[in-house]
Amino acid sequence: MNDSALLVPVTGSLYALQVPIPYPMKTVTVLIDVPRGGPVTLVDTALNTPEARSVLEDGLSALGLHWSDIDRVIITHHHPDHYGLAGLIEERSGAGIHMLDVEIGRGERYWHLWEEWLPGHLKHMRDHGLPGASLEEMGDEHRKGRDRVLPASRVQPLREGQQVALAGLEWEVLWLPGHADGHLGLWHEEERMLIAGDAILPRISPNVGLYAYTRPDPLGDYLQTLGKLEALNPARAVVGHHGPLMEGVQARARELRAHHHERLDFIKAEADQAPRSAYDLSLAMFARELNVSGRRFALAETLAHAEHLRLLGQLYRTWDEAREVWIYHA
Numbered sequence: 452m453n454d455s456a457l458l459v460p461v462t463g464s465l466y467a468l469q470v471p472i473p474y475p476m477k478t479v480t481v482l483i484d485v486p487r488g489g490p491v492t493l494v495d496t497a498l499n500t501p502e503a504r505s506v507l508e509d510g511l512s513a514l515g516l517h518w519s520d521i522d523r524v525i526i527t528h529h530h531p532d533h534y535g536l537a538g539l540i541e542e543r544s545g546a547g548i549h550m551l552d553v554e555i556g557r558g559e560r561y562w563h564l565w566e567e568w569l570p571g572h573l574k575h576m577r578d579h580g581l582p583g584a585s586l587e588e589m590g591d592e593h594r595k596g597r598d599r600v601l602p603a604s605r606v607q608p609l610r611e612g613q614q615v616a617l618a619g620l621e622w623e624v625l626w627l628p629g630h631a632d633g634h635l636g637l638w639h640e641e642e643r644m645l646i647a648g649d650a651i652l653p654r655i656s657p658n659v660g661l662y663a664y665t666r667p668d669p670l671g672d673y674l675q676t677l678g679k680l681e682a683l684n685p686a687r688a689v690v691g692h693h694g695p696l697m698e699g700v701q702a703r704a705r706e707l708r709a710h711h712h713e714r715l716d717f718i719k720a721e722a723d724q725a726p727r728s729a730y731d732l733s734l735a736m737f738a739r740e741l742n743v744s745g746r747r748f749a750l751a752e753t754l755a756h757a758e759h760l761r762l763l764g765q766l767y768r769t770w771d772e773a774r775e776v777w778i779y780h781a
C-alpha cells in the first residue's frame with residue numbers, strides 16, 4: 452500500500468488521517484501537523500486498539516515520523532475514540548497533552564475516576580427509569596470501554612480565545628459545548644476553517660446526552676454552539692467522523708437545530724399525553740430496536756431534551772415514590 456494515500460492534505464503542513472474504530476462511524480479523524488522547525492502536533496488520537504495503532508504508525512511513517520517525534524497533542528474532547536491513545540503517546544514521546552480547561556475537570560477526570568463515579572452514573576440512569584438488566588450490562592460495558600483508553604498522566608489546559616499555532620497559522624481556541632462539556636474547536640479566521648471534532652458532523656446528529664456528571668443543560672449548550680457555528684460560517688471544517696472534510700457547516704447547523712426543536716416538541720407532546728419517565732419517553736422517541744449501549748445513549752439524549760424543557764419551565768418532574776423514578780409532566 453502507498454502510505455501517502457492514507458493522508459489527506461488539509462492546509463500547508465497539516466494532514467488528516469482516517470483511523471479505524473470499532474464503532475458504527477468506522478473511522479475517527481486524527482490530524483498530523485509537521486511544520487518546518489516543529490512542533491509536530493496531533494489533533495485527537497483514536498482508540499487504543501492494534502488496528503488504530505498500526506494505521507497511526509503508517510500515517511506517521513508516511514511523513515517520515517515515529518511516535519517519539521510527536522511534540523504536542525491537542526484533544527477535542529474526552530470521548531474514547533478521540534482520547535484513547537493519549538497516555539500511550541505521552542509515554543512514547545513525552546509529548547504535552549492539551550485539552551480545553553473545562554474538559555479536564557470533568558470529561559478527562561472521568562478516565563481517572565470512573566470506578567468511583569460508576570455508582571453515581573448507575574444511580575442517575577436508574578432514577579430516570581433504565582431497567583435493572585441494562586444497568587448491570589452498563590457496568591460491564593464501562594469496564595470494557597475503559598480498557599481501550601490509556602489516560603494521560605498530565606494534561607495541560609487550553610483556554611477559550613487563546614491562540615495556538617498549527618501549519619504555521621494562528622488558530623483561535625473555541626469552546627463548543629453540548630456533545631461534551633469542554634469540547635474544543637480551532638478556528639482560523641482568514642481561511643475560514645474550523646477543526647470541529649464532533650461538534651458538528653455531516654451524516655449523524657452528534658449525541659447530546661445528560662449524564663450524572665455533565666453540565667445541567669447540555670442541549671441548551673449545544674443549541675448555543677450551533678448558533679456560534681452558524682455565525683462563524685466556516686468555508687470548510689475538519690470533522691471527527693464521516694470526513695475528514697466537510698462543507699456547508701452553516702446549513703448543517705440550521706438543520707441540526709431544527710432537528711432538536713422537533714424532538715423538543717415531540718417530547719412535550721408525549722409528556723402531555725401521558726406523564727412518564729425519561730426512559731419511557733426515550734422508547735417513544737427512539738422506537739427502533741437498539742442494543743444496551745444504544746438504549747443508554749437514547750435515554751441520555753431524551754433526558755437532555757426533557758431537562759432543557761424543564762429548565763425553560765415547559766415541563767416539570769415529580770418523584771414517583773413507589774417506582775423510585777422521576778416522572779416528566781407537561
Ligand SMILES: [Zn+2]
Pocket residue numbers: 528530630649
Ligand atoms: Zn464524541
Ligand SMILES: [Zn+2]
Pocket residue numbers: 479530532533649691692
Ligand atoms: Zn467521536
